[in-house]
Amino acid sequence: MEYKIGVWDGIPVGIGYFSVSFGFGALAASHGISAWDAAVISFSNLTSAGQFAGLTAITAGASLWELILTQLVINSRYALMSLSLGQKMGSRIGTLPRLIIAFFNTDEIFALAMARQKPLTVPYLLGLGLTPMIGWTGGTLAGALASSALPLMIRTALGIALYGMFIAIVIPQARAQRSILAVTLISLVLSCLFYWIPVLNGISSSLSVIFCTVISAAIGALLFPIDDEENIQEALA
Amino acid sequence: MNIYISVFAMALTTYLIRMLPLTLFQKKIKNWFLRSFLTYVPCACLTAMTFPSILYSTNSLISGLIGFLVAIIISLCGKSLVMVAACSCAAVFLTEQILCFF
Numbered sequence: 001m002e003y004k005i006g007v008w009d010g011i012p013v014g015i016g017y018f019s020v021s022f023g024f025g026a027l028a029a030s031h032g033i034s035a036w037d038a039a040v041i042s043f044s045n046l047t048s049a050g051q052f053a054g055l056t057a058i059t060a061g062a063s064l065w066e067l068i069l070t071q072l073v074i075n076s077r078y079a080l081m082s083l084s085l086g087q088k089m090g091s092r093i094g095t096l097p098r099l100i101i102a103f104f105n106t107d108e109i110f111a112l113a114m115a116r117q118k119p120l121t122v123p124y125l126l127g128l129g130l131t132p133m134i135g136w137t138g139g140t141l142a143g144a145l146a147s148s149a150l151p152l153m154i155r156t157a158l159g160i161a162l163y164g165m166f167i168a169i170v171i172p173q174a175r176a177q178r179s180i181l182a183v184t185l186i187s188l189v190l191s192c193l194f195y196w197i198p199v200l201n202g203i204s205s206s207l208s209v210i211f212c213t214v215i216s217a218a219i220g221a222l223l224f225p226i227d228d229e230e231n232i233q234e235a236l237a
Numbered sequence: 238m239n240i241y242i243s244v245f246a247m248a249l250t251t252y253l254i255r256m257l258p259l260t261l262f263q264k265k266i267k268n269w270f271l272r273s274f275l276t277y278v279p280c281a282c283l284t285a286m287t288f289p290s291i292l293y294s295t296n297s298l299i300s301g302l303i304g305f306l307v308a309i310i311i312s313l314c315g316k317s318l319v320m321v322a323a324c325s326c327a328a329v330f331l332t333e334q335i336l337c338f339f
Contacts, residue, residue, distance in 0.1 A: 012318050012319040040241075044245070045248050045251055046251075047251050050247065050251055054243075058243050071246075071251050071254075075255075079257070080278050082256070084276075084278045085259065091264065095260055098256075099260060102260070103255065103256075111279060153333060156295050156333065157327070160308075161322045164308040164325030164326065167291075167305070167325075168311075168312045168316070168320075170284055174280065188284050192288070217281040220281070224273065226272060226273040227269050
């Protein structure tokens with residue numbers, strides 16, 4: 001039952017992933033990487049920005065260390081997310097399931113898991129990862145095999161889907177909780193500064209996401225400390 | 238260099254980043270600052286990833302902006318994730334069709 005709910009909740013992410021990874025597959029094919037290899041990259045990494053950067057590094061003939069460093073920088077936000085998700089899981093979920101669930105902890109799956117009102121269970125989390133996994137790998141394969149199959153207009157329109165989902169996750173929480181609204185606005189302003197102000201915009205987008213997250217969440221924690229269990233549940237509800 | 242070695246290195250690095258914090262910190266964190274901080278991480282992170290990148294995710298700034306505004310309005314109406322994402326996509330598609338005439 002929990003597994004089914006998880007699969008159901010994950011479907012929009014799976015569809016969104018299909019459209020995004022379609023672009024990745026097409027890009028990989030244009031770099032001369034076979035459709036099979038592109039699918040292997042997507043299946044084993046399950047990360048958007050990291051894969052795009054990794055693909056560029058691989059085709060540019062970067063060293064192994066360079067490749068690892070790129071992944072560390074771009075994907076370090078997952079460490080924060082895993083820490084946050086781990087707190088929500090509580091002590092009911094043991095090490096073995098955690099080892100498996102860690103694999104699926106993408107931005108979107110993390111967001112869905114955190115937005116879930118009920119306590120998290122292992123079947124739910126595994127269900128959540130199913131369609132995104134299939135969508136991400138399948139989209140890559142499809143994109144590499146037939147990058148020109150979908151009209152460009154439809155592909156660009158689908159490109160906004162994941163952002164739309166993020167907004168749908170943040171808005172209801174920001175609306176319900178003044179503290180979340182404040183953190184969201186601080187992060188928004190910081191993100192704009194990192195994007196548009198000279199010098200600051202020289203920082204890679206993945207690093208700036210980390211800076212914005214850490215700074216605004218820290219300001220939020222100082223201004224609106226959450227001291228007991230009830231408040232945390234309230235803030236996440 | 239063999240592509241599979243590169244892919245494996247990438248995958249392993251990414252997995253360890255996700256796995257270590259999830260398995261090493263299983264106990265409830267007592268520190269109030271860290272707990273509050275982690276509560277605010279999701280929204281802070283999603284916001285930073287979305288804006289202003291969303292404006293540049295389509296073919297033109299205008300369609301990106303309209304997709305963004307539509308997503309906000311639909312979420313304020315309390316609609317589901319799928320609905321918000323679908324309306325945003327549709328808005329971008331329509332805007333770009335209209336922009337073709339200019």
